[in-house]
Amino acid sequence: MTESAKSHKISAIGVDQMPELQHKAFEQRYGQSDDKDWSWYDVADPATRLQTDRLLHRGIDRLMAITDSHPEDWRVLVVCGGVGGEATYLRKKGFTQITNSDFSSSAIEIAQRREPSVTSMVLNAEALDVPDDSYDLVLVRAGLHHLPRPVLGMNEMIRVASKAVLAIEPNEGVLAKLLGQEFEVEEGEINYVFRWTNELLEQVVKSQILQDPVHIENLRSLHHHKVWVVAEKLFADNPERMHQFIDAVYRIGGPLLDRVGNHFVGLVVKDPAVPHRRSLDLTDRAAS
Numbered sequence: 001m002t003e004s005a006k007s008h009k010i011s012a013i014g015v016d017q018m019p020e021l022q023h024k025a026f027e028q029r030y031g032q033s034d035d036k037d038w039s040w041y042d043v044a045d046p047a048t049r050l051q052t053d054r055l056l057h058r059g060i061d062r063l064m065a066i067t068d069s070h071p072e073d074w075r076v077l078v079v080c081g082g083v084g085g086e087a088t089y090l091r092k093k094g095f096t097q098i099t100n101s102d103f104s105s106s107a108i109e110i111a112q113r114r115e116p117s118v119t120s121m122v123l124n125a126e127a128l129d130v131p132d133d134s135y136d137l138v139l140v141r142a143g144l145h146h147l148p149r150p151v152l153g154m155n156e157m158i159r160v161a162s163k164a165v166l167a168i169e170p171n172e173g174v175l176a177k178l179l180g181q182e183f184e185v186e187e188g189e190i191n192y193v194f195r196w197t198n199e200l201l202e203q204v205v206k207s208q209i210l211q212d213p214v215h216i217e218n219l220r221s222l223h224h225h226k227v228w229v230v231a232e233k234l235f236a237d238n239p240e241r242m243h244q245f246i247d248a249v250y251r252i253g254g255p256l257l258d259r260v261g262n263h264f265v266g267l268v269v270k271d272p273a274v275p276h277r278r279s280l281d282l283t284d285r286a287a288s
């Protein structure tokens with residue numbers, strides 16, 4: 001165990017003990033890919049942006065609102081961030097201190113080329129080799145359910161985040177059972193699809209931070225890649241129509257179905273009463 005890991009509230013496994021097959025499969029997939037394969041993280045086309053960024057947008061906008069802060073106030077660590085799709089979103093949104101991490105060194109090499117202004121590092125999400133409270137926000141999208149110990153991944157995020165955690169993952173429920181699958185099997189990689197609920201998040205957070213003040217919220221959402229598949233079939237030659245279709249599905253479907261939605265957008269804000277704007281912190285300090 002590393003020096004930083006020794007002080008962790010939970011015991012951490014080393015990167016060398018990360019699940020071998022899973023690591024090999026992702027490494028191979030990223031290693032065989034070309035930078036062009038990831039261009040959908042960069043394209044401006046509104047339909048792609050809406051389908052790809054919508055839940056990040058929801059979570060981040062809500063976080064900025066409840067903390068009365070701005071993107072530049074936050075040092076962000078993305079875990080299971082692959083080639084840096086979330087980092088690209090965050091940079092465009094105005095965040096200036098972003099670190100993207102993944103356990104695949106091939107993914108991290110691509111991320112470094114795609115997003116040179118973002119710090120990139122190889123990290124195992126089950127054992128983040130960084131000190132407690134070393135980032136303001138720790139974010140994951142579609143990552144925890146690939147871990148053999150998803151709750152351990154969440155524990156690590158809570159440990160490393162001094163202010164907030166945002167997790168965009170599958171949500172348990174009827175819609176997930178109808179639309180989803182129990183196991184994902186893809187190119188040599190297999191994972192059980194671990195689905196969160198607000199109650200589960202609350203238990204995991206409170207077990208770890210005990211009676212510290214905290215805000216826990218799930219902006220549960222209806223969101224499925226089949227919406228994109230259908231939109232593409234119907235309006236392949238008309239990007240504007242495609243965008244309108246996707247927008248309409250979520251605008252109409254959202255209010256009706258978000259409450260039973262298949263996506264978990266879990267937000268944890270530690271010390272919600274503390275000002276989160278750095279400029280305010282500085283003013284307070286200067287005044288005292």
Ligand SMILES: C[S@@+](CC[C@H](N)C(=O)[O-])C[C@H]1O[C@@H](n2cnc3c(N)ncnc32)[C@H](O)[C@@H]1O
Nearest residue numbers: 026080081082085102103104124125141142146
């Ligand atoms: C489905 S991809 C999601 C990538 C990206 N977050 C996105 O939404 O586009 C899952 C990612 O988790 C990473 N991953 C899986 N297990 C991991 C672990 N133990 N530690 C860090 N990253 C891991 C994989 O390498 C892969 O990049």
